[in-house]
Amino acid sequence: MGRKAIxxxxxxxxxxxxxxxxxxxxxxxxxxxxxxGRWYRELIDLLAGQGHRGQVYYAHLVSGAxxxxxxxxxxxxxxxxxxxxxxxxxxxxxxxMHLGHKLLRRLCxxxxxxxxxxxxxxxxxxxxxAASRFAEPRDFPDVAAALAAIDPTTSKGSxxxxxxxAKGPLxxxxxxxxxxxxxxxxxxxxxxxxxxxxxxxxxxxxxxDEVCSLMINALDTANKHxxxxxxxxxxxxxxxxxxxxxxLRQLSKFKTAVMEVSGxxxxxxxxxxxxxxxxxxxxxxxxxxxxxxxxxxxxxxAEIARRTAGSEGEGETIAGDDVEGALxxxxxxxxxxxxASLDGVLxxxxxxxxxxxxxxxxxxxxxxxxxxxxxxxxxxxSIEEFVDELAERLQAWAxxxxxxx
Amino acid sequence: xTDHRRYIDFEHTVRVITARARTEVQLAASEATVPRILxxxxxxxxxxATSVAADLPVxxxxxxxxxxxATFMRSSGSIEVVxxxxxxxxxxxxxxxxxxxxxxxxxxxxxxxxxxEARCQLPEVPEMIEATRDFEVQVIED
Numbered sequence: 001m002g003r004k005a006i007x008x009x010x011x012x013x014x015x016x017x018x019x020x021x022x023x024x025x026x027x028x029x030x031x032x033x034x035x036x037g038r039w040y041r042e043l044i045d046l047l048a049g050q051g052h053r054g055q056v057y058y059a060h061l062v063s064g065a066x067x068x069x070x071x072x073x074x075x076x077x078x079x080x081x082x083x084x085x086x087x088x089x090x091x092x093x094x095x096x097m098h099l100g101h102k103l104l105r106r107l108c109x110x111x112x113x114x115x116x117x118x119x120x121x122x123x124x125x126x127x128x129x130a131a132s133r134f135a136e137p138r139d140f141p142d143v144a145a146a147l148a149a150i151d152p153t154t155s156k157g158s159x160x161x162x163x164x165x166a167k168g169p170l171x172x173x174x175x176x177x178x179x180x181x182x183x184x185x186x187x188x189x190x191x192x193x194x195x196x197x198x199x200x201x202x203x204x205x206x207x208x209d210e211v212c213s214l215m216i217n218a219l220d221t222a223n224k225h226x227x228x229x230x231x232x233x234x235x236x237x238x239x240x241x242x243x244x245x246x247x248l249r250q251l252s253k254f255k256t257a258v259m260e261v262s263g264x265x266x267x268x269x270x271x272x273x274x275x276x277x278x279x280x281x282x283x284x285x286x287x288x289x290x291x292x293x294x295x296x297x298x299x300x301x302a303e304i305a306r307r308t309a310g311s312e313g314e315g316e317t318i319a320g321d322d323v324e325g326a327l328x329x330x331x332x333x334x335x336x337x338x339x340a341s342l343d344g345v346l347x348x349x350x351x352x353x354x355x356x357x358x359x360x361x362x363x364x365x366x367x368x369x370x371x372x373x374x375x376x377x378x379x380x381x382s383i384e385e386f387v388d389e390l391a392e393r394l395q396a397w398a399x400x401x402x403x404x405x
Numbered sequence: 406x407t408d409h410r411r412y413i414d415f416e417h418t419v420r421v422i423t424a425r426a427r428t429e430v431q432l433a434a435s436e437a438t439v440p441r442i443l444x445x446x447x448x449x450x451x452x453x454a455t456s457v458a459a460d461l462p463v464x465x466x467x468x469x470x471x472x473x474x475a476t477f478m479r480s481s482g483s484i485e486v487v488x489x490x491x492x493x494x495x496x497x498x499x500x501x502x503x504x505x506x507x508x509x510x511x512x513x514x515x516x517x518x519x520x521x522e523a524r525c526q527l528p529e530v531p532e533m534i535e536a537t538r539d540f541e542v543q544v545i546e547d
Contacts, residue, residue, distance in 0.1 A: 014424035015431070022428055052435035205425065213421045325417020336415045357426050358418070364430065384430045391423040395416050402412035 011388060012061045013223055015053075017215040019046075021208060024107070024192070025201040031112060032201045036193045040081075047077035066235045079237040080226065081189075087222045088151075088185035093159040096123055096167065099218035099324070101182060104191035106214055108172065111196030113137035115174045121182065125168030136178040139196050144180035146194035147172065152183045160184035188218050205360025209327055217324045228252050234298055243295065247282045254279040255299065267300040333358050336398075345397045349375055350390055363387060441546040444499060446473040450538050461534060467491075473542050483526045484533065488542055490521030499544045508533075508540035517544070 023039055025032060045051060049058035058064045058073060067076045089100040097105075101121055108119040115137040154160040170182040186194070202208040228248035229236040232255060243251070255266065257275035262268040269291070276287045284290035291300075328336070337351050346354070349371045356366055363383045366372050376386045446468035461477040461484065468475070472495040476487045486506060490496045500521045506513045511533075515523040527533050 011424075014420050015428055018421075018424035018428040019431075021425075022432060053431055208425060209421050212425055213417065216417070216420055216424065323413055325420070326414045327421060328411075328414050328418045332411070333415065333418055336411065354419075354422075357422050362429050363426050364433065384427050387423050387426055391419050394419045398412045398416035398419070402409050402416075 011391075012057065013219055013227075014216055016057065016061060017219045018212050021212040021215050024199070024211065025208060027199075027201050030201050030203065032110075032199045034192070034195060034197050034199065036189070039192075043085075044074060044077050044081060047080055048073035049077075063230045063236075066230065066233065067237055068235065071237060076237060079240075083226050083236055083240050084219070084222045085189040086187045087225070088155070088187050088190075089218070089221060090155055090158045091160045091163060091184055093162070095159070096163065097121055097170065099214065099221055100186040100188060100191050101170065103188060103211075103214045103218055104182070104186065104195060105172070106211055107191065107195035107199060108143065110199035110201075111137055111139065112198040112200060113139050113196065115140075115178075116196060118175050120173045120176075121170060122173065123163070123167040123170050136174060137196065139198070140174060140178055140180070143172070143194055143196055147180050147182055150183040150186055150190055150194070152181075154184050158184065188215070188222055213325070213327050231255070232299055234295070239295075239298075244282075250279055250281055251295070251299065254281060330355075330358060337394075340394055340397050343397065345393050346390065353387070354390060354394070357387065440503075442543050443502065443546055444472075444544045446470065446542040446544075448473070448475050448540050448542065465489075468542065475542075477537070479529060480526075482529055484529050484537075486525050486527060486537070488515065488517075488523045488525075490517060496521040502544050503547055504542060504544045506540060506542055508536040511536055 020043075023042075024034075027033060046054050047057050047062050049055045049064070058077065062076055062080045064073055064076050067079075089098045091098050105119060105121045109117055111117075111119070115135070164184070170184065171179045172182050173179045202211060225240065225245045225248065226236050228245065228251070229239050229243070231252055232248065234243075254275050257278050258266060258268065258271045261274045262271035265271070272291060273287060276290070281290055284293065284296075290296045334355060337346065337354055340346050341348065341351050353366060353372060357363075367376070367383045372383070376383055379386060379389075381389065448466060448468045450462050450466060461479070465474040465476045467473070472491050474489045474491055476489075478485045478487065488504075488506070490499055500517050500519055502517050504515050504517060504523060506515060506525055511527075513525045513527065515525045517523045527537065
C-alpha cells in the first residue's frame with residue numbers, strides 16, 4: 001500500500017491545510033468567531049492567485065494553467081473550492097465516522113459555550129438524548145440546525161446505508177443528553193460552517209497540530225479526485241463529473257505504465273498496448289475502445305483535453321486505500337528521528353531542528369541559533385526551504401521503510 | 406504499533422509540523438507586506454444623492470460616528486480632499502499615522518499630521534465624483 005504523493009505539490013496541500021487551521025485560530029484573547037463568509041472570499045482570492053503566495057497556490061494547487069483560456073482565475077479557484085473543500089466525504093466500510101465527522105467533532109470540542117468540551121459522536125439505533133440534567137451549550141440548537149440543513153442522502157457506493165442498518169445513525173452528543181443527527185456525508189467546509197460560532201483557539205502548538213493533522217488527512221482525501229485529474233492533464237473543471245476516483249486511480253496507474261515504456265511520451269500506441277496488459281481500466285473492454293474514447297484521446301493529446309469530456313456518467317465510489325496518518329508523541333518521534341540519523345539521513349543539528357519544530361518552536365526563532373545559521377547558509381537556502389528539504393528527506397526515508405515493513 | 410504504522414505516522418507527523426512551521430513564516434511575511442488597518446471611517450454623501458448628482462458637497466461632511474470630517478475643494482483640474490480627525494481621543498489615537506482613502510477600486514495614500522489633518526488629490530472627472538459618494542478613510546499601522 002503506497003502513500004507516495006498522488007497530487008502535484010503535496011507540500012502545498014499541507015501548507016493549505018495549515019493555512020486553513022491558522023484561520024480557525026485567528027482571534028483575539030484566544031477566542032475565535034467563525035466567519036465562513038469572509039473566509040470563503042479570502043480563500044477564493046488566495047486560490048485565484050492574489051496576496052502572498054497566491055500565485056503559488058493558483059499555479060500548483062489549483063493548477064490554473066490546465067483550465068481553458070476563457071475561464072477566469074476566480075472561476076477556476078471557485079471550482080477548486082467546490083470540488084475539494086465542499087466535496088462530500090463518504091463513509092468507508094467498517095468505519096463509523098469519516099474525516100469530515102472527526103473534524104466537526106474536534107471543532108465542536110473547541111466551542112466556548114459550557115458543555116462543548118464533552119462533545120462526542122456516536123451511532124445509536126435508539127433514543128440518544130435522555131432526560132436532561134445539564135443545560136445544553138447555548139449555541140447547540142444553531143449547530144443542530146446547520147447539520148439539519150445538510151443534504152442527508154447518501155451516494156452510490158457509500159457504506160453508510162449498511163452502517164446505519166447495523167449501528168444506527170450518527171449523533172453529535174453533549175453530556176450524553178443533547179443530541180443532533182449528523183449527516184453521513186459532509187464536506188470539510190460543511191464541518192467548519194456547522195461548528196459552534198465561538199471557539200477557543202489552540203492554546204498550544206500541540207493543539208494546533210491536532211487540528212492541522214485532521215485537516216491534512218481530510219484534504220488528502222478531498223483533494224484526491226482533483227489531484228488525479230491534474231496528474232492526468234485533464235482540466236478538473238471540465239472532467240470532474242465524468243470520472244470516479246477509482247477510475248482515475250486506474251488511469252493514473254495506466255499513465256505511469258505508458259510513460260515507463262515510452263520514456264515519457266503519452267501518444268505512443270505500442271506503450272499503450274504494454275500498459276493495457278498491466279492495468280485494468282474500468283468501463284473499457286478493448287484497447288481500441290479505450291484509445292479512441294474521449295478520455296483516451298484527452299490523455300494522449302493535451303490540446304484536446306479541454307472541454308472534450310464524454311459522458312461516462314459513473315457514480316462515485318469509495319477510495320479503498322486511504323491511510324489516515326496520526327500524530328506521534330515526542331518520544332516516538334524522537335526515536336524515529338534517531339533511526340533516520342543512524343541511517344545517515346540527518347546530521348545531529350538537523351535532528352535537533354526537527355525536535356525543536358515538533359516541540360513548537362518557530363523557524364524565526366530557530367534561525368537565531370548559530371548552528372542553524374551556519375547549516376542553512378552553507379546550503380544557500382532560506383530556513384523555510386531548508387526545513388522543507390529536511391521533511392522531503394525524512395518522508396522519503398519513511399516511505400522506503402514502510403514499503404519494506 | 407506495527408512497524409508499518411510507525412513509519413506512516415512518522416511521515417504524517419513530519420508533514421503536520423513542517424506545514425505548521427512553514428505557514429507561520431508565510432503568515433508573518435504576509436502580515437509584514439499587508440499593513441494592519443487600525444480604524445475605518447465610512448463617509449456617505451447622502452445629502453447630494455438626488456439634487457446634485459454629479460457635483461461635490463458644499464462644506465464639511467462627517468463620517469459615521471463623527472470622528473472624521475471631509476471637505477472637498479476644486480483646485481485646477483483636480484479635487485482636493487481635506488480630512489480632519491475630530492475629538493481628542495481620535496486625534497490622540499491617529500494623528501501622525503498613515504492612512505488611505507478607499508473609494509471603489511481607488512486607493513489613495515495619505516498621512517495625518519500632528520493636528521489630525523490629511524490631504525489628497527483626486528482627478529476632477531464625473532466618475533471620480535461619483536466614486537467618492539461612498540468612501541472609506543482607513544488608518545493603517547506604520
